[in-house]
Amino acid sequence: MEGKQVGGATLGHGNAAGTEEGLAVTDLRTGSPYRMPIQDGAVTAMDLRKIRVDEEDFGLLAYDPGFTNTAACRSAITFIDGDRGILEYRGYPIEPLAQGAGFLEVAHLLIKGALPSATELKAWEARIADQSEVPQELLDSISRYPEGARPMSILIAAIAGLGAFHPEACRLDDHQSNETQAVRLIAQMPTLAAAAFHAFRGDALLRAGRGLSYPGRFLTELFSDGPDWRPDPVLEKALDVLFLLHADHEQNCSTSAVRSVASAESDPYTSLAGGAAALSGPLHGGANEAVLLMLREIGSKENVPAFIDEVKNHRRRLMGFGHRVYKSYDPRAKVIQRTAQQVFEVTGVNPLLDIALELERIALADSYFVDRKLYPNVDFYSGLIYEALGLPPEMFTLLFAVGRTPGWCAHWLELLDDKDGKLARPRQIYTGPRGLTYTAPR
Secondary structure, rough: OOEEEEEOOOEEEEEOOOOOEEEEEEOOOEEEEEEEEEOEEEHHHHHHHHHOOOOOOOOOOOOOOOOOOOOOOOOOOOOEOOOEEEEEOOOEEEEHHHHHHHHHHHHHHHHOOOOOOHHHHHHHHHHHHHHHOHHHHHHHHHOOOOOOOOHHHHHHHHHHHHHHHHHHHOOOOOOOHHHHHHHHHHHHHHHHHHHHHHHHHHHOOOOOOOOOOHHHHHHHHHHOOOOOOOOOHHHHHHHHHHHHHHHOOOOOOOOOOOOHHHHHOHHHHHHHHHHHHOOOOOOOOHHHHHHHHHHHHOHHHHHHHHHHHHHHHHEEEOEEEEEOOOOOOOOHHHHHHHHHHHHHHHHOOOOOHHHHHHHHHHHHHHHHHOOOOOOEHHHHHHHHHHOOOOOOOOHHHHHHHHHHHHHHHHHHHHOOOOOOOOOOOOOOOOOOOOOOOOOOOO
């Protein structure tokens, strides 16, 4: 059988076990042959470990910084085909969900595995509303943060702190309790985020009354100046769509952090605090703020061609384009672009929109970007909408966290039921010295 040489081994497709697909490997260091089953397009890392020179060899490792091609779990929650620009929640494409469903409907889909009937949706929304009351002691602690404190730091602490009020969340064998914790986190995350916003501004949170939609309650707690204040329905719908688009995105950095913390049998509050901590980094949750900074630096449509030239000459970075997963147009970006137009009909057009549209038009017609598969991603337009809503850039990642909460909770629940689940513990390739002799200081 002809093989393909990879490093120090010869690989070939073969029949590893009966009619099962497999990989035939010959270690060129020793001449030893190995056969590995292929299941779901993957070989297991422990099969690689069987490839060793002698008994003192630890076995072959797969070196994959950033986990660019490593499957750490099996999941039935979200499917992504980055080459074709496909994103599906439990089999449903994102575009019709964004057009016809609401955020809480999608949250039901992610948590319970199916879209609700009209009756089920009404009961689900009532259940979310019933769990929305954040303990006053926690809100009081949030209000004591100094004005100007980083909102994401406040939110991370608040998520973990919420777990102190629910010690029953540590009993992970209680499936009904586990789902209740997930519902509570979805229900209370908007108020936690709004409280962090008001702590950042140095003013008081006004709690929203009953009878509001999920995004309507959040907007009210962000901006209300009294009992008669009501959110604009167009902005309310736009925020609902944004939450829906961010509800889950497979094994991204923050979701992987949730699953890694949860693999130690941690409660959901601690696990989601870990996810929020990962989200707070500028390479994950802060990219839309970087887009706004870039658009402001460009300054006008007329400056876009010169900026594009600087990007192509590696003197500037094009923010909001390209994605680790998507090698075509991010399907979420298409929906957000339409949503932005609707928002600006209410708020007035953000002058940065003209720059963004011109930047997208020129970049998508330029072979430099097309050949590199650099297309607008979800962050390219979302910051423009958040700014139109009246939010400072420091708040953008908190909105991301509110929207992502159902996905984080769904992955936490899924991991609890994963029979193959193990404590996350990656291997390393050691590069330091060994066998040094200790000498006592003199």
